[in-house]
Amino acid sequence: MLIKVNGEARSVEPDTLSAVLDALGYGEAIVATALNGEFVPVEARTETRLRDGDRLEILAPMQGG
Amino acid sequence: MLRVYGEEIASRLLLGTALYPSPAIMVEAVRASRAQIVTVSLRREAGGGGAGQDFWALIRELGVRVLPNTAGCHSVKEAVTTAQMAREVFGTPWIKLEVINDAETLQPDVFGLVEAAGILTREGFKVFPYCTEDLGVADRLLTAGCEVLMPWGAPIGSARGLNNVYGLRSLRAHFPDVPLVVDAGLGVPSHAAAAMELGYDAVLLNTAVAKAGDPAAMASAFALAVEAGRTAFEADPIEARDMAAPSTPVLGKAFLE
Numbered sequence: 001m002l003i004k005v006n007g008e009a010r011s012v013e014p015d016t017l018s019a020v021l022d023a024l025g026y027g028e029a030i031v032a033t034a035l036n037g038e039f040v041p042v043e044a045r046t047e048t049r050l051r052d053g054d055r056l057e058i059l060a061p062m063q064g065g
Numbered sequence: 066m067l068r069v070y071g072e073e074i075a076s077r078l079l080l081g082t083a084l085y086p087s088p089a090i091m092v093e094a095v096r097a098s099r100a101q102i103v104t105v106s107l108r109r110e111a112g113g114g115g116a117g118q119d120f121w122a123l124i125r126e127l128g129v130r131v132l133p134n135t136a137g138c139h140s141v142k143e144a145v146t147t148a149q150m151a152r153e154v155f156g157t158p159w160i161k162l163e164v165i166n167d168a169e170t171l172q173p174d175v176f177g178l179v180e181a182a183g184i185l186t187r188e189g190f191k192v193f194p195y196c197t198e199d200l201g202v203a204d205r206l207l208t209a210g211c212e213v214l215m216p217w218g219a220p221i222g223s224a225r226g227l228n229n230v231y232g233l234r235s236l237r238a239h240f241p242d243v244p245l246v247v248d249a250g251l252g253v254p255s256h257a258a259a260a261m262e263l264g265y266d267a268v269l270l271n272t273a274v275a276k277a278g279d280p281a282a283m284a285s286a287f288a289l290a291v292e293a294g295r296t297a298f299e300a301d302p303i304e305a306r307d308m309a310a311p312s313t314p315v316l317g318k319a320f321l322e
Contacts, residue, residue, distance in 0.1 A: 029118055032107060032150030035310040037142065039149040049299070057109065059150055060117025061124075064106025064134045065081030065101070065271035 001052040014052075018045040021058070032059050067267050069213050070159070070246045072130075072192045076101045077261070078291045079246065080284065081130065081271025087178055090122055090280050092143055097128055098284035101265065102130045104161055107151050121154075132193060134161040139174070141181045160185060161215070161248075163195045171221045171249075175202040186210030195248050198232035207243065212215055214243060217267060218260065219250025222272040226256035232262070237264045254283075254290030261294025262302060 001014050005024065012020050017033060017040060033040045034057040040048050050056070067074040070257055080100040085091035085139035095110035105124060110117045124131060133151035141164060148160045165180055166174035174198055184190045186209055194206050198216045206214060216236060227233060228250065237245060247260040248269040257268045268291060277283035 006111070018267075021310075029115075030154055031110075031117070031119060032154045033144055034150060035147065039146050039153075043155060059107040059154070059156055060110040061121035062084040062106045062108035062110070062117055063081075063120060064104050064136055065083045 001050075003050055003052070003054045003056055005056050006058055012050070015050065016046055017048040017050060017056075020050055020056070021045065024058070026058060030061065033057065034059075067244065069193075069266075071275050072081050074101050074130070074267075075099075075287070076291075077295055078257070078271035078288055079104065079267055080274060081269070082120075082124065083271055084275035085269075085280055087118065091275070092123060092127065092179045093281040094253040094274055094284040095129065097288070100129060100284075102132050103127070104132045104134050104269065104271065105155065106134050106136055107154060126286060128279040130143070131155050131157060132159050132161050133157065134195075134262070135163045137165065138163060139165050141177045141184070144177070144181045145184050148181075148190060149188075152190065153163040158189055158191045159193065160190050161193045161195060169180075172199060173217070175199065178202070179205045182206055182211050198229055198236045199234060203236060203240060203243075207240070212238070212244070213246060215246040215248035218247045218256065221249040223250050224252025224273060225250050226252055227259055227263075230259075233265070234262070234263055254286045256292035258290040258297070261291055262297050264298050266289075 002011055036051055036055050067077050076099050078098055078100050079102045079106045080098045082091055084118040099175045102305050133155045135147040139148055144164045162176045164177035166172050178194055182194050185192050192211045193213050193215055194211050195215050196202055215272040244266045246269050247265050251257055251270045252273050260268050274280050274284045
């Protein structure tokens with residue numbers, strides 16, 4: 001299925017958010033996720049299933065002012 | 066000692082971590098500033114989050130507190146979601162809340178700011194709102210649950226210093242017991258000293274240090290200015306006057322005509 005990851009179209013297997021993060025290479029990384037504009041906490045990733053057309057944001061620590 | 070949300074912070078200078086020529090220079094500057102609180106952010110990152118993880122490791126090594134921001138958010142929803150994500154990643158309920166109205170001046174959207182501050186406070190966040198010096202807005206933010214206010218000195222990155230000294234002085238006078246931090250717009254250490262002489266509890270800056278020719282030296286200069294300004298405020302400065310007032314005693318002066 002096709003989803004958008006940080007604004008870019010990506011083809012992933014239909015699965016949980018947790019599995020998709022692993023597949024995208026974020027396995028051990030400290031990142032926060034939002035699905036279709038809503039925050040998804042770490043503990044909810046294994047029970048959150050992604051669907052075709054979902055918008056996933058994966059944010060990492062960054063410099064800020 | 067700066068007191069905010071029940072915590073005692075040794076330094077009255079809060080420093081941003083963006084725009085430095087390199088991560089190593091950022092670390093040097095934070096050390097030279099003696100800041101105990103640094104601001105950080107969250108951004109999209111391609112390729113598994115490598116650079117972000119390295120940055121976060123560097124910050125943790127510094128042993129300072131982090132104040133995540135919601136920079137770039139233009140709506141209440143964006144700011145609230147960003148704050149929720151930041152709390153999880155950085156492991157702190159502290160949030161520097163920015164809800165931006167105007168792209169040219171980065172002036173806060175004070176209506177959105179008050180709304181977002183209320184939502185976040187109810188969710189257990191400790192909100193540091195980036196606001197203006199408007200007294201009514203300040204009052205609303207305090208009612209919404211904020212225990213600190215961070216009015217701008219001037220637009221972010223503008224290096225203009227304190228644009229509205231009268232407004233900042235009024236804010237200080239109206240809320241004598243609320244921690245107030247001048248956030249944004251400072252360019253040189255004398256701007257920071259001026260804010261501290263007004264009785265502000267701290268200053269927050271980033272660009273003035275990060276974009277200086279020698280960021281670590283500038284960080285050190287700002288640290289000295291903040292300390293000087295605070296000491297001066299506590300020493301109760303004299304009032305300005307229009308005419309001269311001789312400092313050498315007139316009494317006993319020789320008559321030599």
